Amino acid sequence: MGLIELDKIEPGMVLAKPVYSHLGALLLKEGKTLTEKELLILESWKIKEIDIEGVESSENKDQMFSGQLGKDEIDKIEAEIDAKFSSVPQDNMEHPDMAVKVMMEIKKIVKTIKVESLLEEKKHGIR
C-alpha cells in the first residue's frame, strides 16, 4: 500500500485504509473499491491523498523526482532541513501535541517547496 495523491487515483483502485474527513467523520471504509462516485466524495471533501492497496507510495517525493534530481541533491536538501528543524521529531508518527504536529507538517511542506524550486531552477538553467 502507499499514499497516493488524489489526481493520480483511478476507478478500480482499492482503499488500504479508511478515509476520514478533516472533522473526523468516516467517509469511506477500508477495502472499498473506488468508482467515480467515491472519487466525487473524496473530491468534494477536499481529501488530498489516500492509501491504496498494492501500489508504491508517492508520498516519498524522491521517486517522483528521481529522473530529474540526483539522490545527493535530495539528501542535501533533507540534511539542510533536518538541521534547521532539529527540534522537530523526524518520523511521521502521530504526535499528541498539536503544535508539534503543525511543525512536522511545515517541515514536510518546506521539503516539497525546496525540491520544487530546485527543479524549477534546473529547468531554467539557473544552476
Add this chain to the structure above:
Amino acid sequence: MVLDKDALWYRIKKMNSLSTLPEIYDRVSDMINDPKTSAANLASVISRDETLVAKLLRIANSPFYKATPEKITSITFAVALLGFNATKNLVLSVSIFDLFHTFEESLKVTVRGFWKHSITCAVASKIIAQNARHKNPEEMFVSGLLHDIGKIVEIQYMPEDFKKIINIINTKEVSMKDAEEEVLKYSHTDVGKMLGVHWNLSPRIIDCVRLHHIPDKAIENLTEVSIVHTANVLSHSLELDYKVPVLNQKAWEILNLKIDSLEPILKQLKKESIEAIAVLFPKK
C-alpha cells in the same frame, strides 16, 4: 561597550537618525490624530513627496499587500479607500527603510538578510491575518515588518556587540535571545519595545514586537501577537537561515487555522515575499 537598559533608553532618545520616524510619517500621524483632518488634507500632504507617492501606489496595488480588488490610482483614492490608519501603516511600511542606512561594510550582508526576513514576516503576518479573518491585515503587515526592529538598532549602534552575538549563535547553537542576554543583558525585543514606545506606535504593534517569541504572555493583543509569532516561524521555515523557532501551542490554537491551510499559505508566502522584497528592498 555594553549598555544597560537605562543607558540604552537614553541612547535611543539621543539617536539622531532614529530619534524621530521619517518626517512624513510624523506629519501623517499628527494629522490622523487631529479630528479636523479630512481625507483631502491628508492626501495633499502625502502628495508633496512624489517619490513616496510612486512607492505607495505601487505597494498599495501589489498582490503581497493588496487589501482591495480596486486599482488604486491616486493618493486621494488610497486614503478614501483604505482609511486613515491603513494609510499611516502604508507610509510607515514604505519609509522605515530610509531610517537605517549607514552600516559598516562587514555588516551589509547581515543587514540585507535582516530586511529580507522582516519583509517575509510582514507578508506572512498579512497572509495569516487574512486566513484567520483578522480585521486589519495591513496593521499586521507593519507589525511583522517591525517585529525584529530592535536587531537593526543593535547592528547600527552596537556593531561590535552584535558581531559577538552572531559569533555566539554560530558557535554555541543557542537562540538569538540567549546570546543577546549573554552579551547585552537584554534582547532585541526589549530594544524594539523601547523604540516603539519612543515612536509612539500603537500598543498592538508594540506588543507584537515585544512578545513575538513568547505569545502566551500576551494579555490584551493575544491574536495579533500570535499572528506575528506564527509568521516568524513560517518565515524562518522557508528561509532556513537560522534554526527554525518552535511554534507555540496557544498561538496556534488562538488562530484557529486548519493544518491543511499551511501548504497554500507557505506557497503564497514564498511567491509574495519574493515580490515584496523586490519592491521594498531592491538590490542596488
